[in-house]
Amino acid sequence: MSTTDGDSETSKGGGKNDASAPPPRQLTARGRDRRKKLLDFATQRFSENGFHPTSVSDIVDGIGVGKGVFYWYFPSKDDLLLEILRESLLDLRRSQRAQMKVYDDPLRQLEEGIRASLQWSASHPDVLRLVMFAWTEEPFAKSLRRGRRIMIQDTAKLVSAAMEDGLIKPGDATMLSTAIRGVTDELGRQYAVGDNPLSAEVLDNAVRFCLYGVTG
Amino acid sequence: MSTTDGDSETSKGGGKNDASAPPPRQLTARGRDRRKKLLDFATQRFSENGFHPTSVSDIVDGIGVGKGVFYWYFPSKDDLLLEILRESLLDLRRSQRAQMKVYDDPLRQLEEGIRASLQWSASHPDVLRLVMFAWTEEPFAKSLRRGRRIMIQDTAKLVSAAMEDGLIKPGDATMLSTAIRGVTDELGRQYAVGDNPLSAEVLDNAVRFCLYGVTG
């Protein structure tokens, strides 16, 4: 496994932990459900209509609730998007972990991580489209940069392990991981914009490409 | 040359030509200047602040003119963006044509076209960032799809010519052109988001990659 278990994102950061953060709400089962509905519906609408053109009223009307509901679960519209981004990252990493944990060989884990990444992208085109938007506005881009750093670190740990095991010739693990991220990222974008489904063939080629690039 | 001269974009389309279009204004030299200033300033602000967060007032205040000026030159804020997209495409294609016209060999022209494309991208990161946004909202995306089609056709003409000359083995010219477009597009995006300048080395590799992919 690449990180400590659970959903921790950073074991240690710079100085303080999260700066602000009003006490996170205590939700009942019903509450968590509503929240999820909001998240999902918003993701869909944002991705098909654009973030700014979609108003908070559109969202609450869409699922047939009052406006106050929105602001019970999220402090602001921007925060909702940030939350979508955050949870998507969590979910993607969770998929990777689940798919990797079957193996011990770090190179094999690397492969499964790449596969999981591509598969996740293929099944979440709406999120990917939203991410494309998010790169174009600073507060969101900031969150994405952080996510990218985290994922590259995840990968780098694997690459380093493989180097220590002599499976990959020694080198700059971070650089290699960045390259892999570049490939999966771009492939992922294809699913966001294009209309081709994920064929096993494409998947295999992408994996081979990355692995070949890493092992030399 | 790949197309008839000048800035024509389509020699013939479907049924009618442009549907609407209020009589395009007759501008004096001073007018063309102002228009250009608006276009340039807006491009910059849109790309660094985001399209929606940048208001028309921001733009006119930024260059120190009244709001009416904006609406003298552009029918709406959306149209301004569409115009930026349109003119960028025109400019890119102009660069390509200029750089290609020195050669007769279609394969060499293809190479120069790719080079020109990459160079143009490297020197217009702000436009590329705007384009990233534009893909996320339908009316703008529509314009981008049209632009892509045009550029792929440009390339396909060259590829076909090269096939006829026996420089490339016969095949689906459009598909190959689409692949090339994929490469230049993604490379371009690096300049929009990343911070690395365009090295001659990267340029050469990209060109070699495309050409190699095409000639087999």
Added chain:
DNA sequence: GAACGGCTTGACCGCCCGGTCAAGTAGTGG
């Protein structure tokens, strides 16, 4: 059944946005 806290409602608010327009000013051709 009272009391409590999670949850919901929707009228309401202030702001600012895109867009308009009546009134000019500046350049230019006769």
Added chain:
DNA sequence: CCACTACTTGACCGGGCGGTCAAGCCGTTC
């Protein structure tokens, strides 16, 4: 100097947006 048109101004407008809040509902707990 006039007339004409290209251009400029900025107060103004209607509307929709993100966000608030007093009030009420509902399920649990004791």
